[in-house]
Amino acid sequence: MAIPRVLVLRAPGSNCDGELQFAFNLAGGQADLVHINRLRENPKLLKEYQVLAVPGGFTYGDDVAAGKILANQLAHFLGDSIRQFRDAEKLILGVCNGFQALLKAGVLFPPDPDEGPPATLAANEPPGFKDRWVHLKAAPGKCPFLKDIDQMMVPIAHGEGRFVPRAEWILRGLEQAGQIVLRFCDESGRFGNAFPINPNGSQGGVAGLCDASGRALGLMPHPERHVLPRQHPHWTRLGLAKEGDGLKLFRNAIEYFA
Numbered sequence: 001m002a003i004p005r006v007l008v009l010r011a012p013g014s015n016c017d018g019e020l021q022f023a024f025n026l027a028g029g030q031a032d033l034v035h036i037n038r039l040r041e042n043p044k045l046l047k048e049y050q051v052l053a054v055p056g057g058f059t060y061g062d063d064v065a066a067g068k069i070l071a072n073q074l075a076h077f078l079g080d081s082i083r084q085f086r087d088a089e090k091l092i093l094g095v096c097n098g099f100q101a102l103l104k105a106g107v108l109f110p111p112d113p114d115e116g117p118p119a120t121l122a123a124n125e126p127p128g129f130k131d132r133w134v135h136l137k138a139a140p141g142k143c144p145f146l147k148d149i150d151q152m153m154v155p156i157a158h159g160e161g162r163f164v165p166r167a168e169w170i171l172r173g174l175e176q177a178g179q180i181v182l183r184f185c186d187e188s189g190r191f192g193n194a195f196p197i198n199p200n201g202s203q204g205g206v207a208g209l210c211d212a213s214g215r216a217l218g219l220m221p222h223p224e225r226h227v228l229p230r231q232h233p234h235w236t237r238l239g240l241a242k243e244g245d246g247l248k249l250f251r252n253a254i255e256y257f258a
Helices: 017-026 036-041 043-048 068-077 079-087 097-104 168-176 247-255
Strands: 005-010 030-035 051-054 091-095 119-122 130-138 151-158 162-165 180-185 206-210 216-219
Touching (some): 005 036, 017 030, 017 247, 030 036, 051 097, 091 097, 162 206
Parallel strands (some): 091 216
Antiparallel strands (some): 206 216
16 A cells, blocks of 8 residues: 655744654655645645644744634635545644644634634643643544554643633533543643643643544644654653654554555
């Protein structure tokens, strides 16, 4: 079978595209960097790929709001192509700024015609840019990216990662639907809403969500920054693991097409 191809979407201000490309290639895929303008010129380019990955960074300087301008481009110029891509049982991943863009573009769950988006990613609470390592507890459900993953230790680097639903019932509905697939936890896997376990104040400790199909995943932490064992902050004391915690997420995506 041909090696699955990954389109890593670049935009002005994205700065984690190379890391995301490296992670998918290390996992056995063939990842290409494609600028948003090239994809807008030729949306049919998506048909040549099995995975669409939107990396972290500060696209368009996070003017207006984090990921909002990229989200508008995805929704207004590529919305139909992205829906067709997902409906063809292909995979979509958004990391950090990419998560913000997917959420605000309505890729993870559609906006209400009257009320608008059911949730957003707001400024951290406590406020400020958070750059630290966190523990994540996975509830994979039907999300292929998280198959057989229980916990991960990966870094975060964001200023607007606080998940805020429009109403409490939305959070409950997402949980009941199995769409809350990653939560912040402590080293033993226990949830906690206080800093530093929950580093940004996300309601429900939400760190990652999938769409109703499970095939589109967005998360604020950076699994692509822990794919090599020497990227672990304590490897000199704990010894080298076989691989970084984040690598399995990317390998799962590639093996999904095996």
